Amino acid sequence: MSKLWKPDDAGKVVPVVSVVRVRPLLPPPPQAGVRLQPQHLHWQVGRYKEDLSFGPGGRGRRKRWVVDMEAEQHNIVLNNAYELMAVHGITLLTRYAVVGTGSTPPDPSQLALANEVARTIRNDTGSTSGTFSYTRVANGVYEQTVVREFLETEVGNRNLTEWGFSPVGTAGGNLMSRELFRDGNGNPIVISLASDQRLRLIYKTRITLSPVVPVPVSINISGIGIRSGLAVLTLSAGGGWAPFPDLVTVEVAMTGQVVNSMGDPSWDKKVYLLSVTMETAYASTTTSSPLANKWPGVKEYTPNSRRRQTNPVTFFSNEGNGTIRTIGLGPAWGGGFRFVLNSGQEITKTNLYKLTIGEFTITWGP
Template identity: 40%
Template structure:
């Protein structure tokens, strides 16, 4: 949803309305996940004077006038879980009178860039409380504030049947889950999955010899210590329009991860001594599917893959 407010020179709201947002998340937004993630692509508010009806294939406003990333004092950007796995991103952005005074504004959008152009993640017309298009006519000394909320659903928040392909051993089955918490890190799953989707450095793979509880809401994350080792992971280049990011295969040498491997976790950020605390995605082998790794063999696995729609 989006809520717009026209403010007078004293900062008081002189006119405002809630408006539902219909079909405004652009196809472009899905591609932007690979470079900007799920949060940064709504950092800038954009307004204009075009009247073309919004369509998913659009990438910019019909006639852009101004854009801003100016926040509102006392109203920080937030990422809040409103229900299991559903996270709401809230943005407060304000245009100055110098930007929008004496303008007749009809359209708006949000972008991850401060550069004018075709780089929007959403676009809509200004509407009243009944969803009718309206023109916002601002006096020379008036400002405009946009309050925008978008929801992102992440998962799996319950164990999901999955498999992993192991060179010379074949496919092993198990359960895949996303953890809400990662103990020592303040990152939420939206930020974590964004770094993965962008293929950013910092991801590590942890190998665990223990069976753990697969609980999305575990307050301490998947496991706190121990394990058979952690190793840096790298990501493959993004393929246009694929809406997924895939890791490169990972090979452990003969003297690494020796023991029974019952789970493999993906961390979202580096930090000496803290990798086990930061596991976010976790794959646990089904009973009888575990890997017994000795010191005579290497182990090569296909990497995790993050997808979005």
């Protein structure tokens, strides 16, 4: 507390008391974030024509995709997408393409097409496994592309006006995006398909993760106090069958389950562990030597919150003993979310103690 002096209304000098509050300048708790943004839709109306082909094996026949009409257009991600992410994760939001004949202008509050007539998971090769592809634009920035194709029996002889994408195969209020078909100038149009024509939708979204550069954070450990360090989403130390552990780790934290987004049936959420390790690096690729690890699970999702937390995890007296420099969520061998303690902030655990690690938080939005 300090005193200042100033004259009052009568000209008399009086003391003025001011209060000085001192607060510790602590970094925030560890937190990961995800942004989902639309890129563009490339739609094509066309048909398959049979050609002769010649090669080392002789003459044969092949089918060739011929485009009769096409355009590219921008679109919006619906508010509903961010609710669907708590159940389906982020990479499976665009598994199904949807088309309809409604003309209502798109609005972020919408859940479905105005008049849905067809929905498909089939791609341009005929596969119905829900395949998609990724391009890593930069560390933590991914461009996801899905190609979906409607058969002649689904869209032939129809006049289509609207489209969308969804993570599920049944009609209803489950769209993550919705738009009208538009020409190259952005004007709504009607796409009239002949009986022998198909419709192909090529849809791109962008996924941005954070933090991908180390940011200062702090945690409060009961019985120990504040510990500071740096948090970062790191890449895999060598790829293997999980080339995008940063992306998959945030999906696991969102949903509480492995979404199996890379299509590998051997995936199991048991490999996505809260771990205490002796690693000290927070570079873009790290390896891990776990002292101990456990699957934390996640708390119930609060609707419209766009955030989720993992459960606290306790390492008992016989678990995680040693000098702990990193607390992580992700594959046990490296990658995922890492909180690396600053020098001098390490935790030394022995068999005389239990250690409880609190919640990790993930948030998402546009």
